[in-house]
């Protein structure tokens with residue numbers, strides 16, 4: 001591809017983790033590599049990802065050359081239509097990392113920080129064609145069997161339990177005390193794990209995300225728990241993902257079932273945490289938004305979709321490896337080049353959204369879940385967990401407010417995503433018993449549309465779009481190692 005490599009070092013050379021071609025962190029020159037190609041990693045890139053995407057769009061149009069860790073060249077696709085084109089053209093853009101020229105030529109090895117995200121692995125994210133379809137059909141059909149209302153009831157129960165722990169304190173840090181816990185507890189139920197496994201998995205996944213030496217032990221713990229689960233479900237099947245995968249006609253081996261249960265846990269946990277906390281932040285920092293939520297003018301499902309447009313939990317995800325020389329967005333992409341989907345950037349593409357940050361009124365044609373054969377199969381479960389989490393929290397603590405102004409919040413960004421570091425809140429202290437007694441009444445204080453829809457439509461709930469339809473993609477207007485210590489969700493997805 002056109003992004004050149006430095007002459008003096010083999011591609012990917014590094015010293016103590018710092019690319020040899022890179023100037024020291026903090027130096028303005030750190031933002032770009034040799035020949036001025038933009039780095040998509042490092043302090044300069046993580047400071048203001050949205051500004052970076054806009055500069056790339058201005059300078060390069062819908063497909064921009066960038067450098068990944070180790071100054072490995074890649075294309076970042078930031079045009080809305082171009083992201084759709086890549087995501088929906090699996091023959092031209094394979095998900096199998098063995099088609100990556102940089103890997104074939106030995107420039108990216110297993111030790112590279114980008115290897116877990118981009119190199120081949122056994123789960124369906126790295127497969128194409130019939131192999132992908134077989135695994136994906138098993139995952140889709142098993143997830144589709146869920147009793148959505150039952151799932152919401154479980155989420156409500158876990159949400160109340162978490163709130164009980166801090167309701168009397170009058171203050172909380174809702175990222176760590178709520179949003180980081182609830183999705184894993186819910187996914188424990190989805191998988192068919194016993195309730196008591198939830199807190200242990202929350203802790204193990206936290207260790208995984210922190211990425212220390214404990215991460216290996218934590219991953220081994222998760223895989224061990226999943227192997228035990230699979231063995232148990234052979235003997236005693238239930239109404240859960242593990243049992244349905246084990247019994248699926250696609251005839252997955254036990255190892256395949258374990259890989260896909262782990263994929264669901266990791267793919268669903270961090271993303272849903274981010275969606276909950278980002279939606280809460282928007283609700284709490286924009287009084288008008290909260291006002292309209294309570295006044296019934298803006299539904300909670302619409303608020304969640306707005307956040308999926310403006311702050312998608314995964315900002316950049318692998319888009320594939322070109323299987324032939326191909327033109328994309330005016331660029332000559334060579335066979336073997338890697339393409340990344342810039343989901344956050346594409347959602348802000350002026351071609352489909354001329355007014356930045358414009359209200360989208362519940363429009364679901366954003367790219368937060370991508371599109372095509374790999375489009376997220378758990379999106380409606382993620383929406384259901386998110387909406388239920390926020391409904392219950394606002395109902396229990398209706399006077400919830402931030403303890404810092406919007407400028408007091410901080411984020412940590414990686415190549416792949418951007419995370420709030422914490423969300424401190426205060427509220428009138430309420431004894432857990434009082435809060436619990438209040439629950440029936442509290443349901444009535446939930447944002448009216450959201451509450452009414454909870455059991456009815458999955459409006460955006462777990463049943464998907466009203467009418468249970470899968471999301472249709474139309475361009476709007478045409479349609480109908482960090483403080484949290486993460487290299488990002490996608491790195492974990494592929495770590496094994």
Ligand code: HEM
Pocket residue numbers: 087124125126136139143190263264265267268269271272275312313314317318368369370371373374375376377378379381382383
């Ligand atoms: C609401 C938060 C969520 C967001 C923003 C999200 C986003 C994504 C994205 C961007 C991808 C990559 C798609 C691609 O490679 O083209 C993905 C894949 C995936 N997600 Fe989600 N996800 C969320 C929740 C969930 C949940 C709750 C589950 C499971 C219950 C889940 C299961 C998966 C799986 C299995 C894949 C791999 C699909 C494949 O490669 O074929 N996700 N998700």
